[in-house]
Amino acid sequence: MTEPSFLSTHDPAPYHVWPARQRSPFLLVSDHAGRQVPQRLGDMGLSDEQWERHIAYDIGIREVGYGLRDRLGCALIEQVYSRLVIDCNRAAGHATSIPAISDETLIPANNSLSAHEREAREEAILHAYHDQIDRLLDQQGEEETVFVSLHSFTPHMKGPEAEQRPWHVGLLHDHDPKSAQIMRQLLEEEGGLCVGDNQPYVLNPLNEYTVPHHGATRQLPALEIEIRQDQIAHKEGQEQWIERLARLLPRFWDRRKGQST
Numbered sequence: 001m002t003e004p005s006f007l008s009t010h011d012p013a014p015y016h017v018w019p020a021r022q023r024s025p026f027l028l029v030s031d032h033a034g035r036q037v038p039q040r041l042g043d044m045g046l047s048d049e050q051w052e053r054h055i056a057y058d059i060g061i062r063e064v065g066y067g068l069r070d071r072l073g074c075a076l077i078e079q080v081y082s083r084l085v086i087d088c089n090r091a092a093g094h095a096t097s098i099p100a101i102s103d104e105t106l107i108p109a110n111n112s113l114s115a116h117e118r119e120a121r122e123e124a125i126l127h128a129y130h131d132q133i134d135r136l137l138d139q140q141g142e143e144e145t146v147f148v149s150l151h152s153f154t155p156h157m158k159g160p161e162a163e164q165r166p167w168h169v170g171l172l173h174d175h176d177p178k179s180a181q182i183m184r185q186l187l188e189e190e191g192g193l194c195v196g197d198n199q200p201y202v203l204n205p206l207n208e209y210t211v212p213h214h215g216a217t218r219q220l221p222a223l224e225i226e227i228r229q230d231q232i233a234h235k236e237g238q239e240q241w242i243e244r245l246a247r248l249l250p251r252f253w254d255r256r257k258g259q260s261t
């Protein structure tokens with residue numbers, strides 16, 4: 001008898017693709033857009049209040065990604081499941097791939113998982129999502145492609161190390177510092193924005209997965225944009241950031257293209 005698959009027929013597909021409406025160099029990728037949970041995991045032992053927190057998803061980024069895709073007419077792929085089910089910006093087997101604790105909160109459903117249970121989540125969600133990103137990049141063929149990874153970060157973590165993070169937006173980079181530098185300059189020219197350079201996180205293949213795995217492997221120009229969550233928690237802020245990024249990304253690409261990574 002074959003084992004039932006990790007996702008049931010009642011569960012949503014692990015990713016959602018908004019196809020391009022016109023030729024565009026941009027591919028938008030949103031690893032932490034969703035907070036769905038497969039039926040078999042219930043509420044994962046967490047309260048409704050915990051599901052509203054940044055540990056479950058990147059607050060505001062789904063709306064920003066969707067609006068940006070609408071404005072640019074490019075393709076967008078969103079991860080549908082919560083990062084607490086499996087974090088799609090971590091390699092399989094990474095210590096924080098299926099976190100047993102996140103920002104001081106215990107995640108009961110992730111405690112003492114067997115290798116078999118981990119593999120089931122990797123197969124059904126992580127690999128399915130990244131295979132689809134691969135297919136979207138393959139479809140670009142010889143067309144110029146800019147890989148744009150969208151995230152949001154909490155203004156402050158809990159615990160004794162907690163401090164207010166001053167950056168309104170951060171640009172994370174590793175294989176392609178030139179793209180981050182050009183975009184940072186454009187954001188700073190807006191006036192009034194504190195722009196982080198590899199802040200609040202440093203991008204590298206050990207602590208992240210999506211940009212190193214796709215952007216660096218294919219040597220694509222890439223941006224990883226992290227917006228502070230209080231900026232985009234509400235509609236007004238989301239619309240400001242959609243307008244700003246939709247205006248700046250084509251200008252960024254005008255300056256960036258022609259330069260090698």
Ligand SMILES: [Zn+2]
Nearest residue numbers: 032058151152
């Ligand atoms: Zn994120």
